[in-house]
Amino acid sequence: MGRAPCCEKMGLKKGPWSPEEDNILISYIQNNGHSNWRALPKLAGLLRCGKSCRLRWTNYLRPDIKRGNFTKEEEDTIIKLHENLGNRWSAIAARLSGRTDNEIKNIWHTNLKKKLKNYQPSQNSKRHSKINHVSNKGPTTSESSNNSDFSTNNSTSTKLHIKIAPNSPQLSSSEISSVTLVVDDNQMVIIKEEKIESSSSEYFPKIDESFWTDELSTENNMVVGHDQEIQVREENVDIFTTSSKMEEDMDFWYNVFIKTGDLPELPEF
DNA sequence: AAAGCACTCAACCGCCTGTTC
DNA sequence: GGAACAGGCGGTTGAGTGCTT
Structure with a gap:
């Protein structure tokens, strides 16, 4: 062990991102890329840890993210993929362009899981990837x-x-x-x-x-x-x-x- | 109108793996 | 070979919002 925690809690902001912070992050990444997430917040002048920046970028600010409700096709795809891949959200996200693993995880837990339960009451989790x-x-x-x-x-x-x-x-x-x-x-x-x-x-x-x-x-x-x-x-x-x-x-x-x-x-x- | 409950989803946490030195 | 670091992943949380009574 002895490993430093990802976020030095002292002085670093947590919680929801403000539009100003978003702008700083976007413009920094557009100009400099994100080769080192840990160094990024310091270089960009953000009071956030690198992990928080990475998450904000990959789950929300990335330009190729598709926003809005999931289509029926997307939902069906997620259900099918989940049946075969289990909770490998990133692998599922890789097959749905513009959707993040976090988003898929959320929609699964809040929506699709219930839907599937009602639709296929006998289905169990044995069909996850082995x-x-x-x-x-x-x-x-x-x-x-x-x-x-x-x-x-x-x-x-x-x-x-x-x-x-x-x-x-x-x-x-x-x-x-x-x-x-x-x-x-x-x-x-x-x-x-x-x-x-x-x-x-x-x-x-x-x-x-x-x-x-x-x-x-x-x-x-x-x-x-x-x-x-x-x-x-x-x-x-x-x-x-x-x-x-x-x-x-x-x-x-x-x-x-x-x-x-x-x-x-x-x-x- | 307001209190309580349910739902959503952005964000955090801890763990794991790969890489570097 | 192993320690430290960095990135990625899945699970979980909690604030905000909507709905019901």
Whole structure:
């Protein structure tokens, strides 16, 4: 420990921001950026801690923030995403442009949770994400790393091969990466990505419409019904896709598949 | 009209993780 | 390797506002 608290309480203002403070923060960031939040308030002449400035900027002052009521579509999206991601508000916010994690968290607790309760009284929280990346970031939340509700006895050795069409039709097969998801003993998904140099027939025997629409290979006898929990211990999932911000999308996509057996809309890679 | 209650949401808090030295 | 720092995240709080009685 021995770590200095984020805010030195002495002399620093707390509570609601005044329009003057907002203006100071906005103009400072517009002119100088925000490379160091801790130093920012001093440099900008604000009696706030860096954390407070960052929060004010990211949750309220950022120019790309969409204000106003959530649309029905946005609400539906949040409900769907929450079902698959759990309380990972920032991950949900990343998929709703212009909305902040704080805003989504608020709307969830004040509005959608109630709505969902009325609409689906039998729904429980078991459908939260149980799978985490460990490739770069490690488990994302303490909740999601809790596998207590995840059956680990009688492990099966289901093997999946999932093929995802490249989103962009102009991509050549040489631009396609191979992604392997390996579920280890702790039910952690390790994502391994590697570029495939050429159109290796081993990985991509044929790239045409019929190949890509046959996303789930039936040869592996993978049958997952709606609302059915499946055991992923010792399971290997091979996914072929193009990639950039792939990991998060893959996590979401994979969770939907694992829990429902549905192949949801392909993520935008 | 006013008191009490419910709701909303901006802001804070504490913890965790990644980075730097 | 480990301590300190910085940023990010989810949970929680509480002031302000609206609604009900």
